[in-house]
Amino acid sequence: MATTTRAIKQAKEPMFAWEGKDRAGKTVRGEMRAQGETVVRASLRKQGVLATKIKKQSYRGGKKITDKDIALFTRQMSTMMRAGVPLLQAFDITGKGHANPAVSKLLNEIRADVETGSSLNTAFRKHPLYFDALFCNLIAAGEQAGILEGLLDRLATYKEKTLAIKAKIKSALFYPTAVIAVAFIITAVIMIFVVPAFKEVFSSFGAELPAPTQIVIAMSDAFRDYWALIFGGIGGAIYGIGQGFKRSIKFQQAADRAFLKAPVFGDIIRKATIARWTRTLSTMFAAGVPLVEALDSVGGASGNVVYAEATRKIQQQVATGTSLTVAMQDVAVFPTMVTQMVSIGEESGALDSMLAKVADFYEAEVDDAVASMSSLLEPFIIVILGGIVGGIVVAMYMPIFKLGSVV
Numbered sequence: 001m002a003t004t005t006r007a008i009k010q011a012k013e014p015m016f017a018w019e020g021k022d023r024a025g026k027t028v029r030g031e032m033r034a035q036g037e038t039v040v041r042a043s044l045r046k047q048g049v050l051a052t053k054i055k056k057q058s059y060r061g062g063k064k065i066t067d068k069d070i071a072l073f074t075r076q077m078s079t080m081m082r083a084g085v086p087l088l089q090a091f092d093i094t095g096k097g098h099a100n101p102a103v104s105k106l107l108n109e110i111r112a113d114v115e116t117g118s119s120l121n122t123a124f125r126k127h128p129l130y131f132d133a134l135f136c137n138l139i140a141a142g143e144q145a146g147i148l149e150g151l152l153d154r155l156a157t158y159k160e161k162t163l164a165i166k167a168k169i170k171s172a173l174f175y176p177t178a179v180i181a182v183a184f185i186i187t188a189v190i191m192i193f194v195v196p197a198f199k200e201v202f203s204s205f206g207a208e209l210p211a212p213t214q215i216v217i218a219m220s221d222a223f224r225d226y227w228a229l230i231f232g233g234i235g236g237a238i239y240g241i242g243q244g245f246k247r248s249i250k251f252q253q254a255a256d257r258a259f260l261k262a263p264v265f266g267d268i269i270r271k272a273t274i275a276r277w278t279r280t281l282s283t284m285f286a287a288g289v290p291l292v293e294a295l296d297s298v299g300g301a302s303g304n305v306v307y308a309e310a311t312r313k314i315q316q317q318v319a320t321g322t323s324l325t326v327a328m329q330d331v332a333v334f335p336t337m338v339t340q341m342v343s344i345g346e347e348s349g350a351l352d353s354m355l356a357k358v359a360d361f362y363e364a365e366v367d368d369a370v371a372s373m374s375s376l377l378e379p380f381i382i383v384i385l386g387g388i389v390g391g392i393v394v395a396m397y398m399p400i401f402k403l404g405s406v407v
Contacts, residue, residue, distance in 0.1 A: 002323050016040045020051040030112050031097065047116050065130055067166075071159035078152035081342060089113055106130065119143060134297040141287045151287055158283045161359070163299075165272045172268055172370045179381045183388060187212075190392055192227060195220035198396045212395035256305040266370045269304070274338060275362035277302040277311070282355035292319050307333060324351070 018040055019029045028049060034040045037054050073094055079278030080090040088111060095107035106127060121140035125130040137157060142151030199217050201266045202209055207218070223230065236407035244251035260266050260273075280301040284294035292315060299311030310331040317327035325343040330332050338358055 008296055017052055017055050018044060019053040020049045022050075023048045030108070030115075032109075034114060051389055057138045062293070065100065067159065067163055069098075069100060070130055071156065073098075073107065074152060074159055075156035078149065078156045081149045081152060099113060104246050109127060120148070126263065129153070129405070132170075132297075132300075132305065135294075137289060137297065138284065138287050141289055143167055145288060152355050154283050154287065158279060161199065161279055161363065165363060166276055168366050169269065170273055172265065172373055175374060176377055176381060179385060183385045185329055185394070186385075187388060188223060188227070188230075190389070191216075191220040191223040195396065196224065210395070210398045212391075216395040254304045260306060263372055268366060268373065270368065271362045273302050273304045273307050275366060276357050277307055278338070278355045278362070279359035282352045282359060285355065286352035287387055290337050291324065 015039065016032050016034060018032060019027065022028050032040050032043065037056070040054050041051050048242065065286065074093045077090055082402075083095070091107055091111035091114070095104045095111065098104050098107070110123045110127070113122055113126065120143060121136045124139055125136045138151050138155055139148070143149040164382075195216060199220070201219075202213070245255065254273070260268050262269075277298060278300045281294055284297060286290060293317040295311055295318065299308035299315075302308060302311065310333045313331050314324070314327040317330065318324055324345060325339055325346055327341060328339050341354045341358050344349065345351035350355075398402065
């Protein structure tokens with residue numbers, strides 16, 4: 001928490017561009033985030049740099065740094081280091097070539113830390129808002145083992161796969177949510193503006209209206225009288241749910257359990273969670289991180305409280321000497337196929353590759369499930385939307401049909 005607070009405080013400090021001479025008399029340049037020019041000058045003096053020019057940079061906006069930006073940066077660094085580009089030069093290339101100024105500033109700060117002797121993982125740990133513990137731990141393992149290029153490649157693949165899974169889940173939820181929202185807006189417009197016009201016409205008939213027409217008119221009256229309360233209630237509910245996810249752990253736990261039990265969507269979310277869980281553990285185990293230590297990061301990376309709690313129980317059992325397979329069977333949240341693959345991996349000494357195969361399988365399952373659900377939901381939603389609008393139209397025209405038959 002203290003580290004995160006410090007990172008947020010640093011992000012609010014102004015950026016200074018500086019130029020100076022190092023101990024060898026060579027001109028050096030860079031950027032530094034600090035509270036003021038005096039702090040920059042003192043910091044450079046400690047580094048053996050005599051500042052000749054310091055200029056406060058104007059704020060250049062920039063979009064928010066996203067997971068996609070971090071994944072792209074990781075892939076670029078991996079590619080360049082495999083090609084033999086020195087680390088600092090790789091930071092220069094990625095920083096200057098990025099379209100988002102916020103990313104460029106972040107990479108310049110990391111580069112400055114590395115240039116002054118800090119290890120790469122330590123430099124990343126100063127920015128916990130963008131680089132989580134899993135990312136930093138893998139970078140540390142790569143630096144210690146001298147396989148940083150390979151670890152960056154694994155990290156890039158891991159982040160790309162994770163982003164792909166998240167995108168699939170969002171696409172699965174977006175279509176029905178959008179259609180429901182459009183249906184509600186169309187219904188509200190009809191109820192507030194169209195039905196009242198029909199109501200005025202019907203008032204001159206002097207005859208009793210059919211029951212469906214009376215129901216629609218009553219609903220229209222409710223919409224017109226309480227539209228602010230209805231829209232405010234919906235907006236408040238959406239805001240409350242969002243705040244509940246951010247602030248209440250109990251709310252998150254209840255929501256995650258409900259998501260897993262939801263029809264159709266629950267199966268997709270479960271498969272996506274298992275894919276992330278196995279992909280994360282495979283990546284960390286392949287990097288040489290001990291199993292008990294790797295499980296620390298796996299639960300949080302799964303993105304679901306149910307699996308995070310199960311992971312803690314697995315970690316406790318593994319720490320006492322229980323095999324991973326038995327521990328996974330005891331928590332009863334993994335399908336038999338997953339535990340069987342893990343068992344084969346443990347027996348053959350190829351646990352990381354088996355976990356990777358499980359992740360590949362479930363990622364493909366998510367792709368197929370999303371495609372199937374989209375094709376099934378489309379006609380179903382169209383029928384519902386057509387039924388709602390059509391039902392209102394028929395109800396409003398019934399008095400006219402009745403009047404025509406009388407005449």
